[in-house]
Amino acid sequence: MQGFLTLLKKELVRFWKVSFQTVAAPVLTALMYQLIFAHVMNSHGQVYPGVSYTAFLIPGLAMMSMAQNAFANSSSSLIQSKITGNIVFLLLPPLTATEFFGAYLIASIVRGLAVGAGVLLVTAGFGLPLPAHPLWMLTFAFLGSGVLGALGVIAGIWAEKFDQLAAFQNFLIMPLTFLSGVFYSINGLPPFWREASHLNPVFYMIDGFRYGFFGQADVHPALACAVVAASFLLLSSLALWLIKNGYKLRH
């Protein structure tokens, strides 16, 4: 337990020491999306009854930023340790697979939540209401960051070079987070793309998170929650299994 707490602390200190880059920068990026899209799409009218486009955009941007940063946290920490070789100092102590995974996961979730809170804070002035269902909102914030944090652990263990990780990020994480209904309601999409979006777990995170604020969304929050929770369990089990078997960590 103490080993887990120490590793968690180290992972938190790691991103907090450079929080300008790991928290402030993504918040600024989200703010710029908000400014540009709100300006361009202002005339679009309401997405849901009583919900303007500018307000609709905010939870999506927040969740997208949480997802991307949760992924970046665990994956970049692991690949850095692997490439510099100092991962050996985590492999020599008696840490269990669960402790190892748990520390990386929770640090990712914390970074996701910090970024999410920052995005909500700076964009709230664009008309974000207080959450209609705060518990749903929090559930999706935690689970959504968790899914991407776990995926980041897997990617960090799998990748052997920075460019492999960059490929993972550019060809999987970016499309999944961008094509997830951040900028639009998927109900306005042609049928094919609507169906395709239903296969994207990030869509359910964003939709559920949005439901937490507006009490309205494209799918029922229980369904969204089930999909996100199932993704989380699946990826976590895979990550734990990889760590337990020393995949690419112990030769």
Next chain:
Amino acid sequence: MQLTGGAVSRYNCRFSLNTPATMPSAISIQAVSKRFGQLQALDAISFNVEQGEFFALLGPNGAGKTTLITTMAGLTRADSGSVRIMGNDVVTQFREARRSLGVVPQELVFDPFLTVRETLRFQSGYFGLPRNDVWIDELLHKLGLADKADANMRALSGGMKRRVMVAQALVHRPPVIVLDEPTAGVDVELRQSLWEFVRELNAAGHTIILTTHYLEEAETLCSRIAMLKNGRLIALDNMDKLLAHSARREVALKLSAALPAELEALRLRQEEGRHILQLQDLGQLENVLSILRHRNITVRELNVIETDLESVFVKMMNGVTV
């Protein structure tokens, strides 16, 4: 295992002399094999290191020393066979095994985001010891790092980083300490103070296993050695036995004429006009000289070749049995 008195008492290995049968070996390696693709890095290695020993693992580059050490540490998984540290299997009882083991890896690695003290505090925490500052301060002092405690790891010289790695390996006070070439790239002063410290640890009951390419270090420090070559164990013995075995003296002679026929049997080889003879003891030299005198052959040069670990090592690696 029986340790001979002389070698052991030199460094006061108090556990070695009367080892009760129930005490587990510090390290027990059983039929460990490991392949990397086509390469057999370890080939059915078996031996034990008892508690309190000061043990050297020697061999040329690529012999498999590091692979064997990383297998002990659980960083490498053996294809077959098993390793126990203080009686605990490194795979099935990895928590106990790892708590008993401190490893200084061969590669110089560090976390560039941390200071020296942070590095040691985190390492201590991973082993479940969150409040360990007294021991950390002592380690910093012993390893000459006290004035670098708050320096960033990036700002340290290579030798200083090596010292931090030694401190990291000791931070949880492991009973078994493995040092994989700790003196590579380290200046004379640190080498001496490092060995002084390691001797103290050994005298306090810690088991020490080290690898080094400086064979004099192994010869003066260690009471027992194992030699590896191409993944195979080719020697395992007490230091003094190994040296004694090959203590058949060698003399190099440069003569005014050819070597007489009756001395041919003693000749090991010829190098640069010198005949290298092997004698049972130095007393035999008298006999050799009288034969030469008798033949009117003048001795131009005579050298007695000392056996040290290095010469034993070279012979072993060339396949000569000593």
